[in-house]
Amino acid sequence: MLLAASLAVSFHTGLRPLLWVADIALLLACVSDFALTPSPARLGVVRNVDERVGLGVEFERRVVVDPGRAAGLRLELREQFAAAFEVTGREAGGGALASPAPGEDPTGGPDRLRLPRSGQAVLRRRYRSLGRGVQHLGDLRLRLCGPLGLIERQARLRGVQAIAVEPALLGLRRTLRLAVSERWAELGVRRLRRKGGHTEFESLRDYVGGDDPRLIDWKAFARHGRPIVRELQEERGQELIVLIDVGRRMGATSAEDDLAGWSKLDHALDAGLELAAVALEAGDRVGMAAFDDRLRVFVAPARGRRQLGRLREAHFDLQPTRRETDLARVLQELSLQHRRRALLAILSDLDDPLSLPRQRRALRAGSRRHAIVLATLDDPSIRRAASRAGDAPAAVRAAALDLRAERARGVRDLRRTGARVLDSLPADAAGPMLGAWLDERRGAPR
Numbered sequence: 001m002l003l004a005a006s007l008a009v010s011f012h013t014g015l016r017p018l019l020w021v022a023d024i025a026l027l028l029a030c031v032s033d034f035a036l037t038p039s040p041a042r043l044g045v046v047r048n049v050d051e052r053v054g055l056g057v058e059f060e061r062r063v064v065v066d067p068g069r070a071a072g073l074r075l076e077l078r079e080q081f082a083a084a085f086e087v088t089g090r091e092a093g094g095g096a097l098a099s100p101a102p103g104e105d106p107t108g109g110p111d112r113l114r115l116p117r118s119g120q121a122v123l124r125r126r127y128r129s130l131g132r133g134v135q136h137l138g139d140l141r142l143r144l145c146g147p148l149g150l151i152e153r154q155a156r157l158r159g160v161q162a163i164a165v166e167p168a169l170l171g172l173r174r175t176l177r178l179a180v181s182e183r184w185a186e187l188g189v190r191r192l193r194r195k196g197g198h199t200e201f202e203s204l205r206d207y208v209g210g211d212d213p214r215l216i217d218w219k220a221f222a223r224h225g226r227p228i229v230r231e232l233q234e235e236r237g238q239e240l241i242v243l244i245d246v247g248r249r250m251g252a253t254s255a256e257d258d259l260a261g262w263s264k265l266d267h268a269l270d271a272g273l274e275l276a277a278v279a280l281e282a283g284d285r286v287g288m289a290a291f292d293d294r295l296r297v298f299v300a301p302a303r304g305r306r307q308l309g310r311l312r313e314a315h316f317d318l319q320p321t322r323r324e325t326d327l328a329r330v331l332q333e334l335s336l337q338h339r340r341r342a343l344l345a346i347l348s349d350l351d352d353p354l355s356l357p358r359q360r361r362a363l364r365a366g367s368r369r370h371a372i373v374l375a376t377l378d379d380p381s382i383r384r385a386a387s388r389a390g391d392a393p394a395a396v397r398a399a400a401l402d403l404r405a406e407r408a409r410g411v412r413d414l415r416r417t418g419a420r421v422l423d424s425l426p427a428d429a430a431g432p433m434l435g436a437w438l439d440e441r442r443g444a445p446r
Helices: 002-011 013-035 174-180 218-224 263-280 306-316 327-335 356-367 380-386 394-415 430-441
Strands: 042-046 052-054 057-068 072-081 084-089 111-114 120-129 133-145 152-157 161-166 200-206 228-233 241-246 284-293 297-302 343-348 372-375 420-424
Touching: 002 228, 042 133, 052 380, 057 072, 072 084, 084 111, 111 120, 111 152, 161 241, 161 263, 174 263, 200 297, 241 327, 241 372, 241 430, 263 284, 263 306, 263 343, 263 430, 284 306, 284 327, 297 306, 297 327, 327 356, 343 430, 356 372, 372 430, 380 394, 394 420, 420 430
Parallel strands: 052 161, 241 284, 241 343, 343 372, 372 420
Antiparallel strands: 042 057, 057 120, 072 111, 072 133, 084 120, 133 152, 133 161, 200 228, 284 297
């Protein structure tokens, strides 16, 4: 409009005073808009977010704004966040959370709302972390639009908040509940071999759906007015050490369904901590270690529910290294840290054919001192390519079948060492590990 007025003045000089009046009016409006728009740096801003979240689990960030003199103005908020974070919902106005559309800016753009005339405003955003460890939310950039829409003032609020992204343990509560009632089949324990033996009464507890009705104590039922079952003690307590491989091979990622982007290490930590939780509930002394070509982390075995928190705290931020795994050296270092016999539950992968003899020798030597369960985590993409259900080209399927046959030979070779060797997909490792732990605890033959 001003450009058009300037062109008109160039032809009609008599209009020049009108243009001056318009310029002065616009200048006064801008000054007034600026004066009525407070600096965003003076707003009362508090960011709230959980200190700990689970890997791949959505969590909400809330920014509470006290408008003060900015009441009624439009506010835009931009936030720095870790590259591992994925935006799943952002403030779109009216209190609604909108998910970024496919192909849209992955940040989702700014959060926008009009500040209320009274009370506080809350800007919400949902994130999901695709990486474990300590991640961060960074600086906030605030932009206020003046009441006349002529001026925008912005400010950068510096501040970093750390968020600990831990193994998700999505099924932990269900696992513990089913383990209490010994519904192992529902946990993926396909075979539970028992070695006949003595059982004796241990305690009474409330009936849980799925319990064997033959274990109901009818006298206690009549006395308490609710079903009570007898707990029988057959297992013997033991020491369990869960060893998590963090070597080069554990960085391979899964690309399936909701677990897309999870590495073998992510799955191994979930399965290992799930096993540790069940063993701790059963009264075992449980420890945990991480290794590649040497022992990286070691938490000594202990009993009690607090031990699970110690194990999680010591291992939640582990990341795959670029080193090759040296199981023989690790088992030697472990023997210096822990001299008593224990069950070693190792979550790792099968070595390549050239390194397999070294892995075999390490398991044979370690099995003389400890009971060893080795869970080798297979590659989902190779299994899928080798299956008839897959749509892989014939050449790719043939190569996948060769790799599957080579892997089967390697697993058979390792099983001759005296160790119990399991072969499963990363996402399915917990069930077979629980089954092997039960067999060892009950003295079942291998």
